[in-house]
Amino acid sequence: AQKVTQAQTEISVVEKEDVTLDCVYETRDTTYYLFWYKQPPSGELVFLIRRNSFDEQNEISGRYSWNFQKSTSSFNFTITASQVVDSAVYFCALSFRDDKIIFGKGTRLHILP
């Protein structure tokens, strides 16, 4: 069975603080893909990153960084120097055929001014 767990339902931090969103996944497949999506209050799903199971390199994109660790089946997402515009629901997701995507329950992030 495939499953994505985002244990943090809701997080609030003050602007400029760093924040890490946790994601743990389960799959029996050796080839799979992991994603993060952002859903702002307007409702659209904004793609942030895609990682395949063979690429454990960490990724940094501006204030965003991702830590993929197969040993712990985790794919955590860190926002550095958070801004109010980062307030959104963030979904971690999994796909085993680069096809249908299975989402976690999401973490609602509040950045307080």
Place this chain on the structure above:
Amino acid sequence: AAGVIQSPRHLIKEKRETATLKCYPIPRHDTVYWYQQGPGQDPQFLISFYEKMQSDKGSIPDRFSAQQFSDYHSELNMSSLELGDSALYFCASSPQTALRPGPNSPLHFGNGTRLTVT
């Protein structure tokens, strides 16, 4: 660049009515997916189509049906609407596997149709 177009953006229906949601994929995308996102929930996969044939099925109620047409657009038909059907419905499209770019999302999501059943 052209994106996935969903219509309507908002729809209000009464219980027991029917609703039809439309999705126009990105040109040359041959696979379409439908997701349902209830309030405060994660998007749940409903159904997908590849080359006009159903390719996968998720937690789609029997009251719902969908199809993909010859021009690759898709429609989600919902009958005997219930209050619990109120949700954001996303359509996503994807090109054939060989053309899915490495670092990017294989699925391109539309902005969704917000259905309210009263």
